[in-house]
Amino acid sequence: MDSLTRVAVDAMGGDNAPGEIVKGAAAACSGRNDIEVILVGRQEMIEAELKKLPSVPENIRVENASEVIEMAESPVNAVRKKKDSSIVKGMNMVRRGEADAFVSAGNSGAVLVGGQIIVGRLPGIERPPFASLIPTREGVMLLLDCGASVDSKPSHLVQYAMMGSVYMEKVLGVKNPRVGIVNIGAEEEKGNALVKETFPLLRECKDINFTGSIEARDIPAGGCDVAVCEGFTGNVVLKMYEGTATVLLSAVKEGLMSSLRSKIGAWLIKPALKQTLKTYDASQYGGAPMLGLKGLVVKTHGSSKAVEVEHSIIQCVQFREQRINELISEKLRPAQEDKTE
């Protein structure tokens, strides 16, 4: 197996492009000979950013793309029309085998559409989900689908469970990962129609370690390694997590700044608090891979800074070296054969 993982990176995507993207790419490449990064985007802009770096790693190169898909653009139209955009060009590199993975902090919808249309699904995969690693008190949990598709069917959720299990076992090193289904109660009879139909299918699925329902309340605490749900629900879980954390931590900060006494206290607690909250910092885990594609597409947060971009690039190495796609193909192909859907 070739020991080089080639990652095409959307240099134009996200709120902090191209500066933070270029910095993150350089950090990922620095001192490693198992990664090659191709920065896709407006050449002159990327080169201007590269010039700002103390040194440019040799394993980084630029692929010019003259167009940019903006964050608010309609995804389907943009992917169809902007053939020379960083997203379409990067995806095409993966499709043609010129890159193993594509990382973007840009327009989620365009990444999603491009992943499905340009890179394409593995045989047998019905819906490729976005799989996000979310920090918990126990460590980390894979939540999928986080919004790649909505109004899913039970068979989609079963595929998510199988793909998520492979990912957690091989990329994160979790042995026999516990799979939970996001639900509004712990009992089997709870839930909406989708959950009720999916529950027995997951219980009967031999390839996974299904441990039953997981209530949203228990997600931040941990309790399972792979949480499966329909994309609308997953997106709500992910965004509530982000929103609540942001608001509460900013309230704590405001509280600390409200008096001289509390300011002194804040100075004293800062190192300890920083250390504890590090556990809950999602940026260390990189982006959300779209699972089940003929290649790897990773979506990082629109507000990603260099550190997220760096980790998103590095996670592609593990994904490729652990042969995740081959494992997913092996697991899901036979399972699909006796399905009518």
Added chain:
Amino acid sequence: MDSLTRVAVDAMGGDNAPGEIVKGAAAACSGRNDIEVILVGRQEMIEAELKKLPSVPENIRVENASEVIEMAESPVNAVRKKKDSSIVKGMNMVRRGEADAFVSAGNSGAVLVGGQIIVGRLPGIERPPFASLIPTREGVMLLLDCGASVDSKPSHLVQYAMMGSVYMEKVLGVKNPRVGIVNIGAEEEKGNALVKETFPLLRECKDINFTGSIEARDIPAGGCDVAVCEGFTGNVVLKMYEGTATVLLSAVKEGLMSSLRSKIGAWLIKPALKQTLKTYDASQYGGAPMLGLKGLVVKTHGSSKAVEVEHSIIQCVQFREQRINELISEKLRPAQEDKTE
């Protein structure tokens, strides 16, 4: 209008019954002549708790109920069989007009089933939702449905929007409350089938101030006054809020206790932090009313302490005095006439 609001309270429901329930009831009654509380449950147990109080308010009385519906019991069976349970007895008091409201921290499913079967829906109401007040950076938001029913139809969500608007305007005093629909993106074309079908109905609804989609990420910050969604989603939003807050604040506390330096800091910041986080304390708002019933049923958290019970009882006064049910009936009856569903 009679100036007395009579509230039947489930003295046996929740993790802290009957002690905290009795304490909360006494606190609500103390010094007020516009409330009468009927504590429903095992008489000897309730009386033993009342004896522990420094004094028992005159406007509090006990109604014996020999049975208890346990937290884990199957709701439909329990409500059908345990005729002498505190939940069934309390609900029957509301049905017969012997009480204006019923407050319970007990089995949510049983409260829900009892509310529908015993108290009954107002004419024209398709599904009575649980409406929770959730604290936000801006103040407070009403989220409904928080799990009374799942797999809702667009017409249900429109009714939630109308009922929620009445509640926020009359009980919380928010003028022309902004109504948002919980969604996974801000644009109208985003969402699942339910949201896409509901969106234009809400926009056309003249009785509400519809302001479009609200993403889960923005809920803790505020952004609308009434957030409508299907019950599965609402339950996930509510429980993620609780779970994330619990885990993060306990992480902050752990961090503060990790060294001598941080312990001293913790002592210094305590008053300021307590003051700031008070804003996010849901217990001050009481419980979640089930809207659209012929009477008022309020579900408080299973882990409620006296303060939540007290506020849940007090909110019943406002609900009755503001004639919420009459207003809901007026608004929803004509709206239903030109619907085929």
